[in-house]
Amino acid sequence: MGSTVVLEKWPVLGRHEWAAEWLQVWTDLGRAPRTIDAYARGLAEYLTMCDREGVDPATANRAHVAVYVRELTERPSRWGANVVSIDSGSGLANATIQQRLVPVRLYYDYLMEEGLRESNPVGRGRYTPGRRRSGHDRGLVPRLTKLPWIPAGQQWLDILSVAADEPIRNRVMLALAYDAALRRQELCSLRTDDIDPAHRTLRVRAETTNNRLERIVPYSAPTGVLLSGYLTHRAKLSRARGPFFLSESHRNRAQPLSLWTWSKVVRRLALAAAVPEFSTHTTRHLCLTDLARMGWELHAIARFAGHRNTESTLTYIHLSGRDLADKLNRGMEQIHGWRVQMLARLGEPGAEANES
Structure with missing residues (x-):
């Protein structure tokens, strides 16, 4: 996503000279379009708050940033009746608030580098008395780490029962998402030359991952049978090489399947199975947890998941x-x-x- 498109989507960025320049720097550095969009959204929401409060972002202090944080914590949930956890009915989740603060912090880093400020009102934590040995700093917003939700045995069976009536494409995607512990971006970005049916492996390209680590992962024989059926079905839509999963709608027929379309498919399955907590990331959590239950060593699970370190893997593994x-x-x-x-x-x- 180019900076021009982002500025059209978030016009408040164009009204602040340094914000537009900062975003252009990240675009020129080759950050992924989704990252640019996330940065733009977070900073745009902050600048909107500054305009409303009559605050100059270039001279804002920690108290002004605190107003923005309070707004995030009190924001009504956009899911409405589809709220799936007790603490999600009001305000953004802790992890989402952390994500919203990242671009604001980076923006002030840029202003400091340009000599427009002497300090960063967001900061990266301060010394906490009594924590000298651990070197732990307390950030602006406490970081909460919750166990990932995974379905119980019957809940998983309910999901599979509903999925059994889905088109072959959706069943293959669900199977691969679990078998290979794929993120949504990795799954929807698969290309025809990433699949190796002879060895039952697929390549997850570096540019589709969060940490730019390419990996080769296997998939099971039952998934291979589904995959073979989808290959025959896909040939009726298009024989061209390129994106593996294609849209079958009248408007976008044979076009690459979007992330949002897959999210809608999974959401529909979750509601039909009466398991509203189920999401596109659940299969990844479940797969890695199952590998841990089978006795896989932590470093092997980390390699399978594409994590740089085992600490990331531990947050994905949910042993009850x-x-x-x-x-x-x-x-x-x-x-x-x-x-x-x-x-x-x-x-x-x-x-x-x-x-x-």
């Missing part, structure tokens, strides 16, 4: 209390068995001499 209890019980059984064996040996003739 029951899973952890089972692991503890198995471990305790081994320890208990070992102790019983040692006690039994003490009753054997000569055991005391051997132990000493």
Whole structure:
């Protein structure tokens, strides 16, 4: 997305000279269109607040930024009746607020580099008394890390039951999203030459990932059967190489399937299955959690997921209390068995001499 298109979408950026220049810098640096759009949206909302409050963004202080944060935390949910969690009915989620603050922070970094400010009112955290050893800084907004939601066994079966009546394309996409733990962007950006049916693998290109790491991931034999069926079906829409998943609507027939179309498909499935929490990212969480349940080592799961470090992987893996209890019980059984064996040996003739 070019800066001109962004300025048309968010005209408030064009009214602030330094904002437009800052956005152009990121565009020239080759940031992904989705990143540019996210930066533009976050800064546009902040500048809109400044205009409304009569504040010059170039001289705004921490109190003015706090007004923006308060506005985000009190904003009504745009989902209305489709709110899916208790704390999402009012205000943006903590992670979304963090994302909105990133472009504001980067904007003030730019103003400092240009000599227009001496400090950043957003900042990156300050020294917290009592945390000297850990070196932990407290940010402007506390960062909350919640466990990802994954469906229970029956909920997953309900989703699959609804998905069974879906067109072949949607079933393949759902299968690949789980099998290969694909993000929405990675799934919808697959191209015909990314698929290797002979080895049942697919290539996730670096430019479609969040961290620009390319990876090769496998998919299962059942998914391969679905994929073969979709290849036959796709040939009826288009034999041209390029985007793998195509739209079948009358308006966009044979055009690349958009992210938003896939999101609508998943949302429809979730509501039909009475599992409103289910989203395009749920399959990724579920796959990585299942790999952990099967005993995969953490670094192997991280590589499969395309994470640079295992800390990111840990936030995706959701082992329930029951899973952890089972692991503890198995471990305790081994320890208990070992102790019983040692006690039994003490009753054997000569055991005391051997132990000493």
